[in-house]
Amino acid sequence: ERWRQPKLTGQLDATMDYIKPLFEEKFLQDDRTPALSFNLAEYHVELKAPNPIYFAQLIFLLWAQMAVGSLLAVIIYHGIVAGQRDSKRSSITGLLIGYGMVIPLALWLPIYAVNTLDIRSGGLRMGCGCLPMTMTFRCLEAMHGFVPDMDSQSWWDHVVSVGFILRPRVVKNDDDNRTTKTIYKNRRVPITATRFMAIAKIHVAWMFAYTVVFHVTRAFNFWPFPMTDDPHKFLVSFDPGLLYNTFIQAAMMNMTLSLSLTGVSALASSMAFVEFDDHVTNFPMFFSISPSDFWGRRWNNLIHSDLKRGVYKPVRWLTGNRTVASVCAFVMSGVIHEYVWQLLFFVNETQALEAWEEGNQVCCSSCYCNSWFGKQLIFFGWNGVLIGLEYLVGDKVSAWSAIVPSHLRCHMVVLLSLPVGHLFTTDMVDSGYFQGVQPALPLIEVTRQ
Numbered sequence: 001e002r003w004r005q006p007k008l009t010g011q012l013d014a015t016m017d018y019i020k021p022l023f024e025e026k027f028l029q030d031d032r033t034p035a036l037s038f039n040l041a042e043y044h045v046e047l048k049a050p051n052p053i054y055f056a057q058l059i060f061l062l063w064a065q066m067a068v069g070s071l072l073a074v075i076i077y078h079g080i081v082a083g084q085r086d087s088k089r090s091s092i093t094g095l096l097i098g099y100g101m102v103i104p105l106a107l108w109l110p111i112y113a114v115n116t117l118d119i120r121s122g123g124l125r126m127g128c129g130c131l132p133m134t135m136t137f138r139c140l141e142a143m144h145g146f147v148p149d150m151d152s153q154s155w156w157d158h159v160v161s162v163g164f165i166l167r168p169r170v171v172k173n174d175d176d177n178r179t180t181k182t183i184y185k186n187r188r189v190p191i192t193a194t195r196f197m198a199i200a201k202i203h204v205a206w207m208f209a210y211t212v213v214f215h216v217t218r219a220f221n222f223w224p225f226p227m228t229d230d231p232h233k234f235l236v237s238f239d240p241g242l243l244y245n246t247f248i249q250a251a252m253m254n255m256t257l258s259l260s261l262t263g264v265s266a267l268a269s270s271m272a273f274v275e276f277d278d279h280v281t282n283f284p285m286f287f288s289i290s291p292s293d294f295w296g297r298r299w300n301n302l303i304h305s306d307l308k309r310g311v312y313k314p315v316r317w318l319t320g321n322r323t324v325a326s327v328c329a330f331v332m333s334g335v336i337h338e339y340v341w342q343l344l345f346f347v348n349e350t351q352a353l354e355a356w357e358e359g360n361q362v363c364c365s366s367c368y369c370n371s372w373f374g375k376q377l378i379f380f381g382w383n384g385v386l387i388g389l390e391y392l393v394g395d396k397v398s399a400w401s402a403i404v405p406s407h408l409r410c411h412m413v414v415l416l417s418l419p420v421g422h423l424f425t426t427d428m429v430d431s432g433y434f435q436g437v438q439p440a441l442p443l444i445e446v447t448r449q
Contacts, residue, residue: 054439065131070163077158106135115348122436137310144314164268166276191269203262231422249425330384337376368431375423
């Protein structure tokens with residue numbers, strides 16, 4: 001009982017008691033019953049369908065975050081945006097609402113949910129990070145006066161833009177057939193059955209593509225290349241084997257991002273009845289032409305746009321220096337990723353009790369306790385320096401690199417990030433994050449008889 005925390009959220013705890021039965025399955029091992037099994041020569045083949053319980057838990061967590069995000073968006077609109085028109089400066093009231101209510105709630109609620117519902121799966125814990133990663137920067141955006149005009153016209157406009165994790169898809173030009181003129185204004189696009197099915201097809205395509213990569217890399221325990229440097233002992237490494245292992249793991253992380261956010265797009269569209277931008281990544285590992293292109297237009301456009309309006313623009317408006325603004329954006333990205341790492345790997349109450357019962361004062365058998373604070377700050381700080389160097393000498397380097405074939409140039413750009421990339425990916429491999437996602441995948445298990 002010494003691990004028990006004081007209960008200060010009585011009504012919320014009572015509500016969670018109704019939800020707990022949905023989260024009884026912890027997905028500590030993949031024990032799905034094969035949908036089809038057969039013998040092929042000396043091998044036994046089993047085909048496993050995606051686990052519907054995993055999807056039920058994930059959909060509920062995303063739905064709950066969208067509901068809470070919508071409520072916080074209403075608070076932001078009435079408490080900050082509505083009283084702020086042309087000024088870029090926040091009022092004291094806005095600062096109190098943002099820093100005293102919205103951001104703390106967005107950061108605390110996922111920790112509370114993971115702890116109360118005893119969520120163990122890395123994929124589900126990562127799903128709980130959607131609300132804090134987006135709402136934190138969107139609240140900063142509102143406090144510093146960088147909310148786009150079309151998102152501040154009404155409370156519902158703000159909710160649609162801020163509360164559903166993804167940003168709504170916006171069409172720049174609206175053709176007026178009655179006047180045969182083009183009206184230059186932004187408008188959101190209502191969701192249609194055809195578009196919804198297209199998003200679903202993209203989601204399924206990413207699922208099968210990731211399943212193929214997962215099968216191949218799992219055969220090597222996600223370290224397919226031999227290496228001489230131990231990723232646990234080096235902050236910076238130029239070992240080719242480790243660099244290319246990190247490349248594969250980062251590509252898998254990006255694939256899970258594309259896979260998950262197309263699903264989020266479908267769910268958000270069904271709730272808000274507008275299209276949401278599901279084109280969040282753009283093959284960063286294969287088509288980037290510079291560090292700024294990698295991070296600004298390809299890796300994660302969702303967080304990029306939130307960082308741009310919530311951190312980069314306010315800092316640049318204050319300092320007038322884009323290099324300082326870029327470095328600050330990367331530092332804030334490192335801070336929020338440190339939070340996500342805590343969400344992924346912290347030992348909740350039930351796990352702490354298990355550790356105590358096992359005679360271990362720190363870690364239980366299902367916990368991952370080898371992560372340490374600072375890895376993400378180092379990783380994103382390194383990339384912030386790369387962006388700063390690009391601003392300083394980018395023109396000279398571009399003139400030289402223009403003669404380099406595009407794919408080789410992309411490869412060189414990605415390799416610039418990888419000497420510290422293992423700080424990001426090693427925890428994901430060692431904690432079993434990729435295996436934790438596999439209940440969402442169709443799998444083929446082959447064993448020799």
